[in-house]
Amino acid sequence: MGDERDLEIDDLISNLDKDYYSAHSATNGSYLTIQKTRDFNSLVQLWTHERTCPDILPYAHELLDTIVDRVRGQIEVIEEYTTSGDSSGGNAKLKVLFVETELERVKFLVRGYLRARIHKIDNYYMHILNNPDVQHKLSQSELRYTKRRANQLKRYYDHRFLASLPQLLQRLDDTAGGLHMIDAPDLDEVVFIRVLRDSPGEVDLGNDDKIELRKGNIYVLPYKVIRRYVDDGDVQLM
């Protein structure tokens, strides 16, 4: 399931790039190296989406692996430079400066992505553990983290006060009696979106209210109604 989602994101980005590239390819010796830039742009989008989407999105295994591999490669480049000494003068130093700066920028995005996910996992751990579907969206280490966190919290609460309450009130995941103790992502929450492609279709807002999406439009909408288009890559969360 995760892979499927990755592909969709890739498609989306590739389309973005095509537009962009065709506009800029005329410039001699463009900055854009298609695949690398596409990956970087997907990473940026992944981070923005994870930060703005109320739901937990599928973990982007493939992209993260690729990026982390390249981060390792760049660290080697820097190490090579520092061990070989300053051989080729000021220009080599400048090159390393670019490599280091970009490395930090990429690391910032990766960290931000993972932190945004952990934030959601912290909030919705019970919901995750109760739904195998949601668990598929997490990476192995995220799932391990979720389970350990759930166990530790349970142990802690038991130890501090739950043990002294009547058996009936000790559950942390009670859903009976109109009380819902499990927090789940609220898909009705509004998100800011930008339409990337021309007329992907209409959005049904309910109450016979419909809006037509056009490229470049910026809307604030409940995530639920726009979700399909985000998955298809027609619109972008911001």
Next chain:
Amino acid sequence: MALPLKQVGTFMPSEISFLAENTLVTIIPRQAMESVELIGGTIPSLRPMRRIEIPIWVAILLKKQSRCNIVPPDWLSEENLKITYDAEAANMTRFSANLPWEWVEVGELILASAPDDLASPPHVIRNLLRDIREVRQAKARAGLKNLNESYLQLDNVGAMELNEIRSFVTMSMNELRTMQSTREGPEQQDADVATNDEDEDEDDDDLLQESYDDSMRTTTSYPDSNDTVRHSSRLGSDFASTEKERSSSMPDSLVTSNHHSAASISHRSTQSRSRSALPQPPIYTDDNDDEEDEDNDMEIDENYLNAVNGN
């Protein structure tokens, strides 16, 4: 906390600026440099006087070392900014399409890093940018009048501008939606909470309705009361039951959050300088959190102003 409070549900101005640093800008290199392989692309080899497009962050690094001149984008010229300003001022209901998505950030970055590469004196450009920003902010504020629970259209708004109103818009729309859904299906959502005070509170409806009107008025600072009337009538008396539940289960919560946002809005309008994000109005939190939020906001604001002033 995996994510600091000021990063939950919004971005910090520095993060928006970070994203804008990835946009491409044209430079004129002064010195040659071999190409550099990076994770997100390759910086092509530079030859003196040969124009080339690279990400702004690379351009800024080169500029700091006096290795290049930055060619300001067309929209950032004095002439085009004047045209944009006129267009913005001429139509107070729409944002003009003359500016790119990252215009606030890119403008600031170039003013800060390469003021000498601009064709006009930097203070002229800076003033024009500020004028445009104020006109657009006024429009954004006026647009908040039309907030409803289903959707809001904001074509041609900039990344930074969007982020500034994000917290307020998200919070208000979610709140309005909650009210709406309570109206449509009170028996499903609130049956259990409502049972407690069903009998006794019939008489309080008028009183509560009134307090609701007041809070709406302060929240959005409506100049005319028509909107208020429309809103309250649309939500109607069913709202009163929501209000009851809220006030019974969490005293002052709604009022607190409304006052909080009202304060921030009026703050924005009295000081028409660029504010960063609106404070995250805590919906059901205590006073301590409020203070913390204020602090965060002040801090961001200061940094942001420094950035604007090019310090």
